[in-house]
Amino acid sequence: MKIIITGCGGQLGTDTLVALASCGHDLVSFTSARLDITDAGAVSSVFAAEAPDLIINCAAYTKVDLAETESEKAFAVNEGGVRNLALAAKEAGAAVLHISTDFVYDGSSPHPYTEEDATSPLGVYGISKLKGEEVLREVLPEHIIIRTSWLYGAYGKNFIHTMLRLAAERESLSVVYDQVGSPTWTKDLAGAIVVITNRIEQEASPEGGSTIWGTYGYANHGVASWYDLAVAAIEEASEMKIGTNIICTSIEPIKTEEYPTPAARPAYSVLDTAKIKRVFGIKIPHWRESLKEMLKDVAKMETEVSNEV
Numbered sequence: 001m002k003i004i005i006t007g008c009g010g011q012l013g014t015d016t017l018v019a020l021a022s023c024g025h026d027l028v029s030f031t032s033a034r035l036d037i038t039d040a041g042a043v044s045s046v047f048a049a050e051a052p053d054l055i056i057n058c059a060a061y062t063k064v065d066l067a068e069t070e071s072e073k074a075f076a077v078n079e080g081g082v083r084n085l086a087l088a089a090k091e092a093g094a095a096v097l098h099i100s101t102d103f104v105y106d107g108s109s110p111h112p113y114t115e116e117d118a119t120s121p122l123g124v125y126g127i128s129k130l131k132g133e134e135v136l137r138e139v140l141p142e143h144i145i146i147r148t149s150w151l152y153g154a155y156g157k158n159f160i161h162t163m164l165r166l167a168a169e170r171e172s173l174s175v176v177y178d179q180v181g182s183p184t185w186t187k188d189l190a191g192a193i194v195v196i197t198n199r200i201e202q203e204a205s206p207e208g209g210s211t212i213w214g215t216y217g218y219a220n221h222g223v224a225s226w227y228d229l230a231v232a233a234i235e236e237a238s239e240m241k242i243g244t245n246i247i248c249t250s251i252e253p254i255k256t257e258e259y260p261t262p263a264a265r266p267a268y269s270v271l272d273t274a275k276i277k278r279v280f281g282i283k284i285p286h287w288r289e290s291l292k293e294m295l296k297d298v299a300k301m302e303t304e305v306s307n308e309v
C-alpha cells in the first residue's frame with residue numbers, strides 16, 4: 001500500500017515511520033519543512049504525484065497554551081490542514097488515518113470517555129482539534145480518527161523529558177496532582193497504527209471484511225496524575241541511571257490552581273479503549289510498563305551517543 005505520513009518530525013510521526021518501515025508498505029514521509037499541510041496547493045500536488053492509498057496524519061499544531069493567543073495558527077493546521085488532506089485524499093481515492101486528542105472532552109465525566117460521549121473542549125487547541133475531526137468526517141467517510149492522550153516518546157519534547165531535565169537541575173519539584181489521565185507511549189500508539197494500517201489494506205481488497213471506519217480512543221491502560229507520572233519517571237530514570245545526575249529528592253503534589261496555565265485542561269481525561277481493542281484486536285500495555293520501556297530506549301540512545309564521542 002502506498003502511504004503518505006505527515007508530521008514525521010514530531011514525536012508520534014517519528015515512531016510511526018519507524019514502526020511502519022519494516023511492514024512492506026511503500027512509505028513517503030514528510031516533515032513540516034517538506035510538506036506544510038496548510039498549503040492546499042502543495043498538498044494537492046504531492047497527492048497527485050504520489051497517488052497514495054492512505055494518509056497517516058501525525059501533523060498538528062500542539063502548543064496547547066500558545067494556542068490561546070495563536071488561535072489562527074492552531075485552526076489553520078488542526079482544521080484547515082486536515083481539510084486539505086481530506087479533500088486531496090478524496091480526489092486520490094485514499095483513506096485518512098488521523099490523530100486527535102482527549103482535549104476534545106471537558107473532563108467532567110464520571111467514567112472513562114467513550115467515542116460516543118459528548119465533546120466540549122475547554123480551550124482553543126481542543127476546539128481546533130475537534131473541528132479537524134468534524135471536517136474529516138464531513139469530507140471523507142473512509143477515515144479513522146484516533147483520540148489519544150498524554151503522549152510521550154523517546155524523541156521530541158514532552159512531559160517526561162521536561163521532568164528529567166528539571167530533576168537534574170533542582171532538588172525539589174512541584175507537580176499537579178488533580179488532573180488525571182492515561183500517559184501514552186508513542187511507540188505503543190505507533191504499533192496500534194501498524195495494526196490498523198494492515199487492516200485498512202485488507203478492507204480495501206475485494207475480499208475485505210467489515211467496515212472499520214470511524215472514531216476510536218487509544219491510550220495506555222491505567223490512570224495517573226501528572227504528579228504520579230513525574231514520580232514514576234524520576235524513580236525509574238534514577239534506577240536506570242539515565243541522564244547526567246538527578247539531584248531532585250522531593251516532589252510536592254500541588255493543585256492546578258497553584259500552577260495556572262493560559263489554557264484550561266480537563267481534570268479527568270481517561271479514554272475508554274474497549275472499541276479499538278474489540279475491532280482491531282489490539283493489546284494495550286499498562287502505562288507503567290510502557291514508561292519503563294521508553295526509558296530503556298532513552299538509555300540506549302544515550303549509550304549510543306556516548307560511544308560515538
Ligand SMILES: NC(=O)c1ccc[n+]([C@@H]2O[C@H](COP(=O)([O-])OP(=O)(O)OC[C@H]3O[C@@H](n4cnc5c(N)ncnc54)[C@H](OP(=O)(O)O)[C@@H]3O)[C@@H](O)[C@H]2O)c1
Binds near residue numbers: 009038057100101102
Ligand atoms: N502530545 C500530546 O500529549 C498529545 C496528546 C493527545 C493527542 N495528541 C495528538 O497526537 C498527534 C501527534 O502529536 P505529537 O505529540 O507527535 O506532536 P508533535 O511532536 O508536536 O508533532 C507534530 C508535528 O506536526 C508538525 N506540523 C506542525 N504544523 C504543521 C504543518 N502546517 N504542516 C505539516 N506539519 C506540521 C510539527 O512540525 P514543526 O515542529 O516543524 O512545527 C511536528 O513535527 C497530534 O495530532 C496531536 O494533536 C498529542
